[in-house]
Amino acid sequence: MSAAPAIAFHDLELGYAGRRILSGVNLQIESGRFVALLGPNGAGKTSLLRAVLGLVAPLRGQIRVLGRPARRGRGAVAYIPQRHSLNIGTHLSGRDFVASGCDGQRWGWPWLGRRARREIETALECVDAVELASRPLGELSGGQRQRLLLAQALLGKPQLLLLDEPLAGLDVLHQRQVVKQVDSIRQRLGITVLFSSHDLNPLLGSMDQVLYLAAGHAQLGSVDEVISSPVLSRLYGAHVDVVRVQKRIFVLPGAGGQAHA
Amino acid sequence: MLEYEFMRHALLAGVMVALLAGASGYFLVLRKQTFAGHALSHVGFAGATGAALLGAPPLAGMFAVTVAAGLAMGWLGDRLKGSDVAVGAVLALAMGFGMLFLHFFTAYATQATALLFGNILGVDGTTLYLLAASSLLCLCALAMISRPLIFASLQPELAEARGLPLRLVSMLFLAIVALATALCTQVVGVLLVFALMVGPGAAAQQLTRKLGRGVALAVALALAETVGGIVLAYRSDWPVSFWITALSCGGYLAAAAWRHRQTRRSPYKAN
């Protein structure tokens, strides 16, 4: 593992067309960590991940990824986008779908050599989707598709894995399964994971740190450091209750506000 | 039948066009852009008649206008989604202009039928070379962009993150489709391009879950339908375009029926 942090934000300000959504972000994610990216809708989780990928340019400040400035086309950074619609190519087998990501950005005919085929099979084995891969995409459930997306993300030996709300639409059992799978992949391959989610409970026990975004600010730390009423109240700029019930944690922003996270 | 030069020309032209139509049509169906093929042929009609009016070869006019329209559609990309009224209006206007140009160009009234319904039995040697050269060129270009095209179609955001210029891929692809539609109009005409571009690709998607096999099947079907259509037209004296559209629709229906039976029999094993 390299000494450089996996991701470093220096005085980062993010926004669109001059409208700020995040500012003053100064923090580092050490390599090999499992970091949960939390925050309410519209807090900027997707934007932050896209900025790490170099798809959104910062309004100010810098992002360094694996020791170098964030830029598009870094093979070492894998990404699973939010709300993957999958309405194109639903007749194709899962294996062909996964294979499309194998060096997919290179020009030419998509001929797969023996090494590429082996890499695809290894990635499918990694997420326990070898059987699934011969079925057409359109027939798979949301959780099964999620596994194929994960397999595809693993092609090309990434060092950093960015997942944008992979738990959306899954039941509690499958949420736990996805988190465990990601965690075991992280440990086996020694990669860094930044995992955005609306609910932190499925991630408890697997994640090392929380990166919480709210009201234009960001806070990084362990669950106990960040998920507390004083810290989140300061972040939101309004009173936030944190309720712990047995081993579950609920964040309740605003008096009588709705639980989310 | 092969003793006639016009039949040899027709068959060769049909083969050259079908190769490209099948391959590019498969991707067109995959990307759910079949409407683009339809639109480009209509725009091409205005290009062809406009060129004729100016004294230029209609095929050149059609090439120029469809490629320009294809590049524009690729540039606009997702911004075209949801603006089907605007696109439909532009198409109707293009056909309208096509008719207007023909109106002024009364000397060649028969051109209208040739453009609208194809005239493959009238392909001369020069046109044949032109068709063959542009078809081969497009096939090479399609092969060159096929890997990023597949990636960008299935996983646009991931492809973008990996540094793929999505807009460029989309523009290149639609430029190839534009040339393919222009070539197809030589065989089946502006109004029936859909049959040759979309029918084989759609049938192939019913028949296999493998991408590579799908492209190969689409090409094979397009070849069979085109050659079959020409031969049947020779035997029956009915128009080639009719036979090709009939075979294309028949092929698609048969493929869909086969898929239906397969999924009913064994939902997971069907291939």
Ligand SMILES: Nc1ncnc2c1ncn2[C@@H]1O[C@H](COP(=O)(O)OP(=O)(O)OP(=O)(O)O)[C@@H](O)[C@H]1O
């Ligand atoms: N392409 C864009 N152009 C302009 N504004 C945008 C764009 N993408 C996002 N935004 C705005 O930026 C803010 C943050 O959006 P973002 O998608 O990053 O939030 P999020 O935390 O991922 O939300 P969610 O939990 O709903 O996915 C929102 O106010 C959104 O409206």
Ligand SMILES: [Mg+2]
């Ligand atoms: Mg989001």
